[in-house]
Amino acid sequence: MTPPGLDLMQDILGTELEQLRGEARSGKFNFMESATKAQQELEKIERQIGQLETLARDNEDAQRQLKSLQEQVEALRKQISAKSDAWIRTELARHPQRPYFLDYVERIFADWSEIHGDRSFADDPAILCGMADFHGRPVCVIGMQKGRDTKQKVYRNFGMPSPEGYRKALRVMKLAEKFGRPVITLVDVPGANPGLGAEERGQAEAIARNLREMARLEVPIITAITGEGGSGGALAIAVADRVLMMENAIYSVISPEGCASIMWRDASKRELAAEALRITATDLIELGCIDEIISEPEGGAQVDYDAAAALLDVSLQKHLSELEKKSPADLVISRYDKFRGMARFFEQV
Numbered sequence: 313m314t315p316p317g318l319d320l321m322q323d324i325l326g327t328e329l330e331q332l333r334g335e336a337r338s339g340k341f342n343f344m345e346s347a348t349k350a351q352q353e354l355e356k357i358e359r360q361i362g363q364l365e366t367l368a369r370d371n372e373d374a375q376r377q378l379k380s381l382q383e384q385v386e387a388l389r390k391q392i393s394a395k396s397d398a399w400i401r402t403e404l405a406r407h408p409q410r411p412y413f414l415d416y417v418e419r420i421f422a423d424w425s426e427i428h429g430d431r432s433f434a435d436d437p438a439i440l441c442g443m444a445d446f447h448g449r450p451v452c453v454i455g456m457q458k459g460r461d462t463k464q465k466v467y468r469n470f471g472m473p474s475p476e477g478y479r480k481a482l483r484v485m486k487l488a489e490k491f492g493r494p495v496i497t498l499v500d501v502p503g504a505n506p507g508l509g510a511e512e513r514g515q516a517e518a519i520a521r522n523l524r525e526m527a528r529l530e531v532p533i534i535t536a537i538t539g540e541g542g543s544g545g546a547l548a549i550a551v552a553d554r555v556l557m558m559e560n561a562i563y564s565v566i567s568p569e570g571c572a573s574i575m576w577r578d579a580s581k582r583e584l585a586a587e588a589l590r591i592t593a594t595d596l597i598e599l600g601c602i603d604e605i606i607s608e609p610e611g612g613a614q615v616d617y618d619a620a621a622a623l624l625d626v627s628l629q630k631h632l633s634e635l636e637k638k639s640p641a642d643l644v645i646s647r648y649d650k651f652r653g654m655a656r657f658f659e660q661v
């Protein structure tokens with residue numbers, strides 16, 4: 313016989329769990345505050361289940377029901393944790409004090425010499441290109457630069473390149489190929505410039521041309537996603553032999569806010585979208601979209617620029633040493649096979 317009041321308590325707990333599940337599905341957990349509150353509610357429910365287990369004692373039917381409730385609690389905890397983790401990493405990737413391209417160049421490379429202009433329209437300050445020395449190796453370095461204050465942000469167009477930026481990058485990559493220099497690109501971009509002027513000057517064509525030409529480039533290419541990796545704006549300089557990703561970076565076809573606006577007509581469901589998009593480094597290495605996750609200092613790269621740069625430096629050295637052993641023809645073939653095999657969920661017979 314079930315102890316008095318046990319059935320009622322089980323019904324109450326079941327109702328509370330269903331409410332939490334509904335909120336999790338609807339994306340109502342706003343970053344840290346609500347997610348923490350949800351975790352506290354789950355802990356309260358677990359304590360109540362523990363008390364009911366004492367009341368149930370040898371009642372097998374009651375024990376089975378309580379076990380089922382405990383399993384639901386664990387499943388919901390994982391769901392909330394996963395969602396929080398995806399959004400927390402999104403916030404860290406966008407942190408205003410996170411190291412940007414020039415911060416890494418200063419700490420990793422020597423003799424940096426910037427190259428300007430696309431020889432067609434203008435010089436785009438949102439994307440920087442140049443030659444540098446990397447532990448005795450001459451290399452080509454390309455990356456997006458965001459601004460710290462308002463004046464810099466406007467000058468750099470918030471780190472969103474225009475067509476002339478991508479054409480400049482391709483011009484410099486072709487120079488690197490001519491002189492046999494490896495290409496290293498650092499990606500931190502919310503997306504390509506979506507403005508009218510950029511569209512008029514051929515934004516889509518410039519990105520598409522970069523994708524094609526990078527696939528054919530006969531020198532080693534290494535890309536590191538250091539912050540945001542937004543859509544084609546990132547991929548335009550990320551068709552590489554090795555794609556590395558900082559621990560708290562994100563890489564996605566669309567921003568969580570953009571995805572939520574399209575799917576649910578509600579940008580506030582960005583956390584739900586962040587989880588569904590699988591934009592974190594751990595998600596992407598499982599899908600085969602990246603080759604290595606680079607650890608960051610505790611708390612994120614913004615806590616210690618030198619430590620973050622040192623960790624990136626070690627990874628770049630390792631992969632460049634491996635790629636330099638390959639012939640130009642092998643590089644092109646393996647690069648093609650790499651991108652053909654990404655996120656494949658079937659087997660060829």
